[in-house]
Amino acid sequence: MPLGALRPSPLVEQATQHLRDQITGGQWPVGTKLPAETALAKTLGVGRSTVREALRALAGAGLVQARQGAGVFVIATEPEEDWPTRLRRAAVTDVYEVRMLVEVQAARLAAQRRTKADIAAMRAALEARRAAAAGDDAGFVDADIALHTAVVTAAHNPVLSDLFVEFVPALRTGLIDLLDILDLRTHEPQHGDAAHEALVRAVERGDADTASSTLQAELEGTLARLYRL
Secondary structure, rough: OOOOOOOOOOHHHHHHHHHHHHHHHOOOOOEEOOOHHHHHHHHOOOOOOHHHHHHHHHHHOOOOOEEOOOOOEEEEOOOOHHHHHHHHHHOOHHHHHHHHHHHHHHHHHHHHHHOOOHHHHHHHHHHHHHHHHHOOOHHHHHHHHHHHHHHHHHHOHHHHHHHHHHHHHHHHHHHHHHHHHOOOOOOOOOOEEEEEHHHHHHHHHHHHHHHHHHHHHHHHHHHHHHHHH
C-alpha cells in the first residue's frame, strides 16, 4: 500500500498503523532505513511530533530501532507479543509450570514477611474456599485462586504479585476444565482442603520450608492431572 496523506483523527494512531502496514506488508523489509522524520511528516500530512510518537510505538512493538547518528531501521516484520497475549496463547501446562516457580517462592517469602493483616486475609480466603465447595466449579476455582492470591500478596513483592495476576486468566480456564473433565469434586467436594489448611498454618507460624514444600506438592499434584488431560 503506498504512503499517502492521512485524514484528521487520532493522528498518532493513524500514523503508527500506516507505518506498521508498510513494515508488515513487506514494503519495508528488515534492514530498511526509514525515511527521515521530516520526509515522513510531509508524506503523511502530519507534524514531526506525530511521526516521532508513531516511531516510538513501533519501537515498543519491536518493529524498528533507532540507531544514534544513523536513523531508524526495521528490525522485525511482526510485532512482539506482550506478556498477557503470550499467556493467552500458551498451553495451560506451560503457564502452570511457571506458576509453580513463582508461587512456591512466594509462599516461602510469605512465611517470612506475613503480617497480622495477611494472616487474617488468608484465613478468610480459606474459609471462603470451603464455603465455595457447595457451589459450582467456576465459583470454587475463583475462591481457590483468591486464597493463592492472598498467599502471594503476603510475600510483599509487587513483581511476584503482578506476575501472578497475569497468570490468573489462563489458570482459571485450565482449572475449571480440569474439575469438569475429571469430575474431581463429585468424589472430593473439599478437594485440596487439607493441603491449603497446612499451607496457611505454615505461613502463619513462619515456617518457610514447610510452606514452600506444602504448596509445591499441591501444585505438582494438580499439574500431573493437567498433563493427563
